[in-house]
Amino acid sequence: MQIEIILNGKKVAMNVKNDEYLADTLRAHGVSSVRKGCDTTCCGLCTIWIEEKPVLSCAALSIRANGKSITTMEGLYNEAEEFAQVLVAEGSEQCGFCSPGFIMTVLAMKRELNNPTEEDIVHYLTGNLCRCTGYMGQLRAIKKYLGVMQHEPCR
Amino acid sequence: MSLVGKSIPKIDGMAIATGKPVYTEDMAPPNALVVKLLRSPHAFARIKSIDTSKAESIENVECIFTHKDVPKCRFTLAGQSYPEPSPYDRLILDEIVRYAGDEVAIIAAADEETAEKAMKLIKVDYEVFEPVLDFEKAIDHPSIIHQETDLHCNFDIGMQQERNIVSCQKVEVGNVEEELKKCHTVVEETCYIQAQAHAMMETYRAFSYLDHTGRLVVVSSTQIPFHVRRQLSRALNIPASKIRVIKPRIGGGFGGKQTGAVEIFTALVTQTTGKPAKIIYDRKETFSVTNSRHAMRLKVRLGADKEGYIRAMDIQGLSDTGAYGEHASTTFMVVGQKTLPLYNKTRAVRFMGNVVYTNKMPAGAFRGYGATQGTFALETAVNKLAERLNMDPTEVRLKNLIKEGETSLVSGGIKLGSSTLHKCIARGRELIGWNDKYPRREVGDNKVRALGMAVTMQGSGIANIDTASAEIRLNDDGNFTLLIGSTDMGTGSDTILSQMAAEVLETSVEKIIVHAADTDISPYDPGSYASSTTYVTGMAVVKAAEDLKKQIIESGARILEVSADEVELDGQKITTINEGKTISIEKIAELQVLGFGGNRQLVGNATHGSSISPPPFIAGFAEVEVDKETGKVKLIDYVAVVDCGTVINPNLATIQAEGGLVQGIGLAMYEDVRYDKVGRMTTNSFMQYKIPTRKDIGNIRVTFEESFEPSGPFGAKSIGEVVINTPAPAIIEAVYNAVGVRLTDLPITPEKVFLAMQQI
Ligand code: FES
Ligand code: FES
Numbered sequence: 001m002q003i004e005i006i007l008n009g010k011k012v013a014m015n016v017k018n019d020e021y022l023a024d025t026l027r028a029h030g031v032s033s034v035r036k037g038c039d040t041t042c043c044g045l046c047t048i049w050i051e052e053k054p055v056l057s058c059a060a061l062s063i064r065a066n067g068k069s070i071t072t073m074e075g076l077y078n079e080a081e082e083f084a085q086v087l088v089a090e091g092s093e094q095c096g097f098c099s100p101g102f103i104m105t106v107l108a109m110k111r112e113l114n115n116p117t118e119e120d121i122v123h124y125l126t127g128n129l130c131r132c133t134g135y136m137g138q139l140r141a142i143k144k145y146l147g148v149m150q151h152e153p154c155r
Numbered sequence: 156m157s158l159v160g161k162s163i164p165k166i167d168g169m170a171i172a173t174g175k176p177v178y179t180e181d182m183a184p185p186n187a188l189v190v191k192l193l194r195s196p197h198a199f200a201r202i203k204s205i206d207t208s209k210a211e212s213i214e215n216v217e218c219i220f221t222h223k224d225v226p227k228c229r230f231t232l233a234g235q236s237y238p239e240p241s242p243y244d245r246l247i248l249d250e251i252v253r254y255a256g257d258e259v260a261i262i263a264a265a266d267e268e269t270a271e272k273a274m275k276l277i278k279v280d281y282e283v284f285e286p287v288l289d290f291e292k293a294i295d296h297p298s299i300i301h302q303e304t305d306l307h308c309n310f311d312i313g314m315q316q317e318r319n320i321v322s323c324q325k326v327e328v329g330n331v332e333e334e335l336k337k338c339h340t341v342v343e344e345t346c347y348i349q350a351q352a353h354a355m356m357e358t359y360r361a362f363s364y365l366d367h368t369g370r371l372v373v374v375s376s377t378q379i380p381f382h383v384r385r386q387l388s389r390a391l392n393i394p395a396s397k398i399r400v401i402k403p404r405i406g407g408g409f410g411g412k413q414t415g416a417v418e419i420f421t422a423l424v425t426q427t428t429g430k431p432a433k434i435i436y437d438r439k440e441t442f443s444v445t446n447s448r449h450a451m452r453l454k455v456r457l458g459a460d461k462e463g464y465i466r467a468m469d470i471q472g473l474s475d476t477g478a479y480g481e482h483a484s485t486t487f488m489v490v491g492q493k494t495l496p497l498y499n500k501t502r503a504v505r506f507m508g509n510v511v512y513t514n515k516m517p518a519g520a521f522r523g524y525g526a527t528q529g530t531f532a533l534e535t536a537v538n539k540l541a542e543r544l545n546m547d548p549t550e551v552r553l554k555n556l557i558k559e560g561e562t563s564l565v566s567g568g569i570k571l572g573s574s575t576l577h578k579c580i581a582r583g584r585e586l587i588g589w590n591d592k593y594p595r596r597e598v599g600d601n602k603v604r605a606l607g608m609a610v611t612m613q614g615s616g617i618a619n620i621d622t623a624s625a626e627i628r629l630n631d632d633g634n635f636t637l638l639i640g641s642t643d644m645g646t647g648s649d650t651i652l653s654q655m656a657a658e659v660l661e662t663s664v665e666k667i668i669v670h671a672a673d674t675d676i677s678p679y680d681p682g683s684y685a686s687s688t689t690y691v692t693g694m695a696v697v698k699a700a701e702d703l704k705k706q707i708i709e710s711g712a713r714i715l716e717v718s719a720d721e722v723e724l725d726g727q728k729i730t731t732i733n734e735g736k737t738i739s740i741e742k743i744a745e746l747q748v749l750g751f752g753g754n755r756q757l758v759g760n761a762t763h764g765s766s767i768s769p770p771p772f773i774a775g776f777a778e779v780e781v782d783k784e785t786g787k788v789k790l791i792d793y794v795a796v797v798d799c800g801t802v803i804n805p806n807l808a809t810i811q812a813e814g815g816l817v818q819g820i821g822l823a824m825y826e827d828v829r830y831d832k833v834g835r836m837t838t839n840s841f842m843q844y845k846i847p848t849r850k851d852i853g854n855i856r857v858t859f860e861e862s863f864e865p866s867g868p869f870g871a872k873s874i875g876e877v878v879i880n881t882p883a884p885a886i887i888e889a890v891y892n893a894v895g896v897r898l899t900d901l902p903i904t905p906e907k908v909f910l911a912m913q914q915i
Contacts, residue, residue, distance in 0.1 A: 032181050033174025035406075037356045038438045042841035045356060073174045080173055088168035091806030094814060095645025096171025097178070097356040097406030122849050129841070131356050132407055132645055134813035135849040137806075 003066040007031075008075025014062075022048065022057040022065055026072060033073035033100035037129070044128035047101035048072050054108040056127075073100045079107055086145045092137030098130045106142055116146070158658045159869045162806035165647045166669065167404060177404040179376045180435060183362040187431040188217050190420050191270040193260040193277055194444065195252035198286035198514040198834030199298060202250050202259065202279060210273035215265035217428055219273065222248040222259075225423065229305055230390045233481040233519070234379030234413040236620050236681050238309035242321065242480040244301055247390055247419055252281075253300055253478035254514050255835045256444040263424040263432055286514035286834045290450065290475035293319045293511035300478065300512040312484040313509075321476055322484035322510040326491055328564040329503025331456075334467035338458030341467075342539045346455070346532040347900035348883075350475070350828035351448040351821070352838070353521060354846050357406020358441040359416045362433035363425040371398045373422055376405040378412040378642045379682035384674045386415050387422050398422075402672035408644040409818070410520035413684045414481050416445045442839040446519030447828050449486050449510075450475040453532035463544045464500040465555045470532065472508035477517040483510045486518070489525030492565075493612055493770070494533045498555040499563035514834050520684060522815065523879045526613050527822070534609035534884035535899060538891070548888070549580050549589065552610055559862070572769050573862035573872065576610060579774035579796035582860055583608065586794045587776040594892040601783045604791065607888025608776045613877035614768035615867065616687035622764035623687070624678035625695040627656055627703050629757040631748040633741030635660065635703075636668045640680025641692040643671060646875065647807040648688040652696045654803060655868055659700035660707075661726030678760075686771070686873035689803060693868035695763035703759025710743050710757065769864045771799040771872040775816075775881025778853075781893040786909030788890055790820060790853040795881065797857060800864040800872035808874050812857040815878025821847045823883040824902050 004013045007029075016025050023046040026034045036058055037043035046058040049071035073080045080103050084093070093099050102125070109116065109124045116124065121142055130138065170177050207219045225247040233241035248258055260277055264270035287296045301316050308314050313323030335341055361375035371393065377383055380400040388395040405412065417434050424432040436445070451474045458467035472490055476483035491506030521527075541548040557563055559574045584590070587606060595605035626638040637656050643649040653667040671677060680692055704724065711729030712719040715736050722729045728739045748756050778792040795816055802808045825845040829838045838844040863870035883901055891897040896911035 032176035035174075035357075037358070038841050040438070040840040040842050043356065077173070081169070084169055084172040087172055088164045089806075091162060091165065091168075091647070091804070091810050093165070093168055093172040093645075094647075094810055095356065095405065095407040096168075097645075099172040100174035103172070126848050126850050129356070129846065129848060131354050131409070131818070131846060132814045133810050134815075134817035134855060135852060136813045136855050137810050139849070 001063060003063060005065050006069040008071060016062040018063060020062045022060045022062050025062040026057060031072050031074060035097060035100065042129070044105065045098055045101040047104045047128065049104065049108060054105050073104060076107060083107065083145050087141040090137050090141040090144070092133055092141045094132030098128065102128045102130065102138065110146065158654045158664065159801065159803055162804055163650060163654055163664055165650045165807065166653065166664065167649065171404055178357060178406060179360045179362065179374055179403055182374060182403060183433045184364060184431045187362055187433040188263040188265065188424060189267045189270050190424055190432050190434040191262045191274055192258050192420065193262065193274050195255060195257045195259050197252065197281055197283050198255045198288065199284040200252050200281040202252065203282050204280045205260065206278040207260065210276040213269060213273050215269045216273045217263040217265065217430065218424065220248060220261040220423065222246070222250045226390065226392045228389060228392060229307060230386055231481060232386060232415040234382040234415065234682060234684065237385060240309065240312055240484050241482060242314060243307040245479050247423060254516055256516060257478065261420050261423065263428070287319060288514060288830060288834050290473065290511055290513050291452065293513050294509065300514060319512045320509050321480045321512055322487060324488060325507035326565065327505040331467050331469045331503040331505040334503040335456060335458040338466055339461045340540065340543050341456060341458045342536055342543055343454065343456045344532065344536040344539055344899055346453050346535055348451050348528040348531055349901050350450040350518065351521060351826050352442055352828055352844055353409040353411035354844070355407030355409055355411060358438060359436040359445055360434060361418045361421050362431065363421040364431035365425060365429055371422060371426055372401065373398065373418050374401045374403060375418050376412060377402050377415065377418065378408045378644060378684055379415065380642065380672050380674050381640060381679060382682060383415045383418050387418060390419055391422060391426055393426065399675045402642050405644045409522045410524065410684060411446060413520040413682065414446045438841065439839045442844060443516060443836040446481060446517050448521035449518040451528045453490065453528060455532045455536040457536050457540050459540055459544060463546050463551055463554055465498045466500065466502045468495060468498065468501050468504045470494060470506045470529065474510040475513055475518065476510050477513055477515040479517040481517050481519045486520070486525040490529035493526035493614065494529040495565045496557060496563035497612055499557040499561055500555050501564055504564050515830060516836060522818065522876050524685065524876065526611065526876065527880050530609065530611040530880040531883045531901070535887060535897070538607070538884065538888045539897065548608055549584055552580060553577055556610065569767060572866060573800055573864040574772055575798040575860040575862040576772040576774065578860045579772060579798055580610065582858065583774040583776045583794050583796040586856060586858065587778060587792065592778065598780065602780050603783060603893045604778060604780045605889045605893035606776065606778050607885045607892055608774065609881045609884035609888065610772065610774050611877060611880035612770035612772050613686055613873065613880070614770055615690035615873035616765055616768055617685050618768040619764065619766055621681055621685060621687045621691045622762060623680040623692040623695040624762040625692065625699040626678050627699045627759045629703060629707060629744045629747065631744055633744045634666050634668060635662070636670060637696065638677055639669070639671045639692055639696065640677035641671060641688045642683040644683060646811060647804065648683060651689060651803045651807065652693060655693055655696050656700040659697055660704055661724065686875045689871050690867050690873050691763060691765060693871060695761045697868045698761030698763055699759040702761055703757060706757045706759065707740060707743060710747060711738050714738055714743065714746065765866060767866060769866060769872050771874060771877045773797050773877050773881050775885045777882065777885040777889045779886060779889040779893060781890055781908065783894060786905040786912060788824065788903060788905065788908060790886065792853055793855045793882065795857050795878065797859050797874065798862050799859065799874040800862055800867050801870035802859050802861055803869065803871050808859070809857050811874050812878045813855055816855055816882055817847050817852055819879040819882030820852055822901060823886045825851065827902050
């Protein structure tokens with residue numbers, strides 16, 4: 001069926017199957033930041049925003065997105081780049097495969113939570129798996145980015 | 156040094172962090188055929204008949220292959236230098252299927268839906284055999300997993316096919332039984348280390364096409380492009396000169412992608428049809444039909460004298476390699492290699508045992524590669540020994556561990572070149588608060604907190620086998636191109652290698668273009684595994700850069716009409732010492748590429764291998780909290796003090812360490828590859844196979860005690876693997892100190908802790 005979504009601010013019409021999920025639809029549409037890491041909605045790699053809210057695109061039926069506004073990293077580029085710079089300066093992206101989903105969740109958290117504590121951050125991001133970094137560096141980067149006070153990492 | 160030791164951001168960092176199309180799937184041609192595999196539902200069976208006619212008749216099905224259609228030349232998928240120690244025990248498709256998930260047919264279709272539809276229409280009739288599922292019952296089991304007569308070993312690894320033994324090994328120096336008899340205290344511990352899944356976020360994937368000259372090009376998420384080229388050449392029976400393998404950015408490997416899991420299938424399709432083809436494993440396939448860590452049983456006996464010197468060490472093991480023998484003999488050998496030298500006051504040491512075939516997913520290379528298993532068993536036994544001797548576990552180690560400049564019974568007279576392990580222990584004690592917190596404290600609410608520790612060593616590359624080449628050119632514009640064959644899988648090796656080249660040439664990383672991991676262009680490198688890239692490829696890069704530097708100086712001197720020892724290079728220009736005449740590197744580059752005076756473009760070259768594999772070391776300290784009512788273990792704090800030689804890039808080394816520690820924590824507490832009664836994997840998704848989330852890890856602190864390794868680039872050793880080894884033994888010991896149960900089969904789930912607590 002034909003749907004029309006607002007993808008990163010632009011109206012786009014696409015043909016989708018009834019049982020197709022947004023992760024596949026968007027990738028087929030050339031959106032490279034959307035990635036899949038699992039078949040069981042466990043990894044968070046595919047996180048995008050629907051109507052400004054973070055959503056697992058591997059579990060969101062494309063037909064249900066009809067008429068909605070969809071944001072991927074490509075649409076938040078400046079902001080994503082700003083955070084990515086902090087992440088990269090910290091050396092906290094390793095393979096980078098989890099980064100887009102992770103960053104989309106961080107940016108959603110920034111909008112949603114005011115002055116989050118370390119616990120709030122960890123809780124908000126629990127659904128975003130990363131197999132490379134061990135998470136600590138990501139946390140350091142988030143705290144730097146949000147300007148939260150932190151104790152010196154042990155060096 | 157101006158660049159070595161600096162936390163330079165990764166050169167590809169922004170592209171990979173911001174979702175740019177730089178990974179395998181992003182680059183696959185849109186018209187590529189989709190390749191899918193029909194798999195055996197049985198753990199052990201023979202294909203009596205297979206009918207693909209219905210499936211083939213579907214529109215848009217391009218081709219279907221069964222065991223009747225593929226070359227009959229056995230090979231191994233292990234990524235190892237030739238001649239591989241892994242047995243050639245595989246065919247692309249075989250009449251016998253040896254584990255649930257083994258490939259039965261290859262289907263290529265225009266799209267995924269069609270391929271899947273076709274798959275369902277293939278009719279297979281199996282003769283089902285009794286599978287071998289328990290590795291402790293594999294030897295002399297009535298079912299023989301590999302009966303084929305054309306199985307080939309490149310050299311003797313102790314294969315006894317009729318007994319399901321892939322490799323039988325024994326190393327003994329001195330007489331262990333005699334020495335044990337003389338010992339004042341002897342402890343014994345039998346440890347079980349489970350199979351662990353790599354669970355890299357980017358699943359296995361590759362695509363292939365024919366280039367403008369008809370050559371086969373394979374783009375793959377692999378750690379081993381050169382080995383893949385050799386595998387494809389053998390398995391498909393085409394000359395290696397007709398194959399090109401390229402590794403783009405890859406989403407994690409951890410050793411899993413040191414086995415060529417998927418390339419062969421698309422390559423066969425492209426080679427046969429001439430059309431581009433791609434394969435993308437889903438998470439279930441990544442879990443259940445690729446490879447994992449070798450599960451092992453290791454029995455350790457340690458004997459010490461009255462003063463607490465360890466005099467005898469005996470490790471007897473059994474390793475489960477699953478259905479095929481990738482990395483079977485070598486991971487097992489490494490168990491002994493990375494444990495026997497550690498405590499060097501011994502008078503006799505022994506390591507022996509067998510690696511067996513079973514009807515389960517093949518094991519393969521996984522970060523740590525046997526050292527992880529060996530460390531768990533040895534360090535658990537050392538902790539037990541310390542207790543029996545009534546000594547502090549850190550004291551036993553300080554007393555017995557090998558030091559810089561010393562040898563061990565198995566080191567063949569070669570002295571240890573660098574180690575700060577004793578300092579690592581001291582620093583770790585301080586950071587974790589050993590004096591105040593060891594061994595345990597009640598914290599109320601039925602909870603108790605306790606500490607545990609362990610040490611470990613790994614290697615840096617494979618001595619006398621790993622050899623890397625590097626090439627660096629001075630380009631026409633005065634920039635440099637560094638060509639390497641190592642495979643950055645997110646670790647940042649492309650960045651640190653350019654840091655090293657820039658350091659030698661006294662230039663900046665920005666002036667160095669790095670091109671890596673393309674068998675048509677890169678100089679030979681076995682790939683990134685065995686903790687080799689910093690140490691082996693790094694040294695090749697340093698030598699190549701020095702070679703180029705010398706040529707630049709000579710060229711500059713010649714142009715300035717003085718001798719080479721009368722000029723200086725400052726990274727930008729050559730200056731004569733006496734008269735202060737200068738010529739810029741740009742100018743030299745320009746004149747050289749123009750053939751000035753019959754000259755040529757300047758290119759530095761080097762090939763490097765090492766006769767030793769210097770060990771990096773870690774002292775790891777865990778603080779846990781155990782709920783005495785439920786057995787639930789919470790990791791509160793983990794301190795790792797690392798000696799990896801010179802730290803080339805502190806940020807990247809820290810992330811390597813933190814990431815490896817968390818995988819080690821997963822091994823200790825959560826991760827376990829399990830099968831049902833008929834041999835089907837039950838842990839084939841992130842629902843059943845739990846990797847640590849950010850809530851599961853507590854605080855992790857990494858710090859470095861640098862040493863200087865004389866044989867390494869700028870004094871560096873390695874860091875990639877050693878980091879995964881200490882959490883399991885340290886956490887197990889902390890739990891013992893908390894509640895008095897020493898669990899020796901990983902992972903330590905709350906149920907196991909709880910049940911064990913009921914028995915004391
Ligand atoms: S792909 Fe894993 S949660 Fe969507
Ligand atoms: S950086 Fe590789 S999965 Fe997170």
